[in-house]
Amino acid sequence: MKEKRPFFNLDDERGVLRISIIVTLFIAIAGIIFGLLSGSFSIIFDGIYSLVDAGMSFLALIVTNLINSHAMSQRLSRRLRERFTMGFWHFEPIVLGLNGILLMCVAIYAFINAVSSLLEGGRDLEFGWAILFSVIAVITCFTLATIEARANRKIKSDFLRLDIKASIMDGGITAALLFAFCIGYAVQGTQWQWISPYIDPGVLALVCLIIAPLPFSAVRQAFSDIMLITPASLMHHVDTVAQSFTEKYGFASYRAYCAKVGRSTQIELYFIVPAGEAARTIGQWDALRDEIGQALGEASSDRWLTIVFTGDLEWAE
Known part of the structure; x- marks a missing residue:
C-alpha cells in the first residue's frame, strides 16, 4: 500500500x-x-x-x-x-x-x-x-x-x-x-x-x-x-553523444531534434544506417537504444526520448 x-x-x-x-x-x-x-x-x-x-x-x-x-x-x-x-x-x-x-x-x-x-x-x-x-x-x-x-x-x-x-x-x-x-x-x-x-x-x-x-x-x-527554442547547452550535449555513437557503430549520419518545455526535456534522435549494415535483432536495437539513453543522462519521468534507426534519410528530415 x-x-x-x-x-x-x-x-x-x-x-x-x-x-x-x-x-x-x-x-x-x-x-x-x-x-x-x-x-x-x-x-x-x-x-x-x-x-x-x-x-x-x-x-x-x-x-x-x-x-x-x-x-x-x-x-x-x-x-x-x-x-x-x-x-x-x-x-x-x-x-x-x-x-x-x-x-x-x-x-x-x-x-x-x-x-x-x-x-x-x-x-x-x-x-x-x-x-x-x-x-x-x-x-x-x-x-x-x-x-x-x-x-x-x-x-x-x-x-x-x-x-x-x-x-x-x-x-x-x-x-x-x-x-x-x-x-x-x-x-x-x-x-x-x-x-x-x-x-x-x-x-x-x-x-x-x-x-x-x-x-x-x-x-x-x-x-x-x-516556442520550443532549443537551449544551446542541450543541443551541444545531444550532438556530442549522437556523434560519438555514429562513429562507434559506423552509422552514415544522424539527425537530432531537442526542446525544453517546462521541466521536461524532449529529444528525438534519428540514426541513418548504411544500406549494407549487418542485420540486428530487435533485442540488439533495443540494447543500443538503452546505451544511447544512458549516455544522454539519467532517465526520468520528465524526459521524452525517441531513438530511431532507419536507412531512409527522408524519415529523419
Missing part, C-alpha cells in the same frame, strides 16, 4: 505550493482589510498583488498534479488521457508566463494610479493600521520565502523558484511601505506634516517602478519554452 504523504509536505512540490497558497491568501485578505481601514492604496495594492500570486500558485498546483499523475501513471480520467496523450508539460511554461505577465500588469496599473494620486495632492492615512499590517506582512513574506527556498534546494522546481521570487518581491514591497509609513507617522504634528499625504502614492510609484520588470526573465524563459 502506497504511503500517503502529508498535505503540507516540504519534501514535495505540491506540499510547498499548498503552504504558499494558504499564506499568500492570508496576506491578500489582510492587505485588503487593513488597506481599507488605513485608507492606503499601497496596502490594497499589496493585497491584490498577493491575491493574483495566490491564484497563479493554485493554477501551478493543478498543473503540477496533472504532470505528476501522468508521469507516474496514476489514475486520470479517460478523457484526459485520450486528449493529452503526450502529457501536460506544455502547461508549465504557459502558467509561468501568464503569472509573470499578470504581476507586471498589476504593478503597471498601480503605478499609473499612484502617479494620478500624486497629481491630485495625495491622500491621508491612518498610519497605525498601516504600520501594523506592514510588520505582519514583512515577517510572513520573508519567512515563507525562506521555507520555500530551503525546500527547493532539493525539489528544484521552476514553479517554486518563481513563487519564491514573488514572495521576496511582496516582502520587499511591504518593507518599503513600512519604512515610508514610519516616516509618515514620525512627521505628524511637525513642520514636515505637509508631506504626509504624498507618502502613500509616492512610495507605491517607486515600488512599482522597481518590481514591474522583475518577472521579465521568467516570462522570457516561458515564451522560449512555448
Whole structure:
C-alpha cells in the first residue's frame, strides 16, 4: 500500500505550493482589510498583488498534479488521457508566463494610479493600521520565502523558484511601505506634516517602478519554452553523444531534434544506417537504444526520448 504523504509536505512540490497558497491568501485578505481601514492604496495594492500570486500558485498546483499523475501513471480520467496523450508539460511554461505577465500588469496599473494620486495632492492615512499590517506582512513574506527556498534546494522546481521570487518581491514591497509609513507617522504634528499625504502614492510609484520588470526573465524563459527554442547547452550535449555513437557503430549520419518545455526535456534522435549494415535483432536495437539513453543522462519521468534507426534519410528530415 502506497504511503500517503502529508498535505503540507516540504519534501514535495505540491506540499510547498499548498503552504504558499494558504499564506499568500492570508496576506491578500489582510492587505485588503487593513488597506481599507488605513485608507492606503499601497496596502490594497499589496493585497491584490498577493491575491493574483495566490491564484497563479493554485493554477501551478493543478498543473503540477496533472504532470505528476501522468508521469507516474496514476489514475486520470479517460478523457484526459485520450486528449493529452503526450502529457501536460506544455502547461508549465504557459502558467509561468501568464503569472509573470499578470504581476507586471498589476504593478503597471498601480503605478499609473499612484502617479494620478500624486497629481491630485495625495491622500491621508491612518498610519497605525498601516504600520501594523506592514510588520505582519514583512515577517510572513520573508519567512515563507525562506521555507520555500530551503525546500527547493532539493525539489528544484521552476514553479517554486518563481513563487519564491514573488514572495521576496511582496516582502520587499511591504518593507518599503513600512519604512515610508514610519516616516509618515514620525512627521505628524511637525513642520514636515505637509508631506504626509504624498507618502502613500509616492512610495507605491517607486515600488512599482522597481518590481514591474522583475518577472521579465521568467516570462522570457516561458515564451522560449512555448516556442520550443532549443537551449544551446542541450543541443551541444545531444550532438556530442549522437556523434560519438555514429562513429562507434559506423552509422552514415544522424539527425537530432531537442526542446525544453517546462521541466521536461524532449529529444528525438534519428540514426541513418548504411544500406549494407549487418542485420540486428530487435533485442540488439533495443540494447543500443538503452546505451544511447544512458549516455544522454539519467532517465526520468520528465524526459521524452525517441531513438530511431532507419536507412531512409527522408524519415529523419
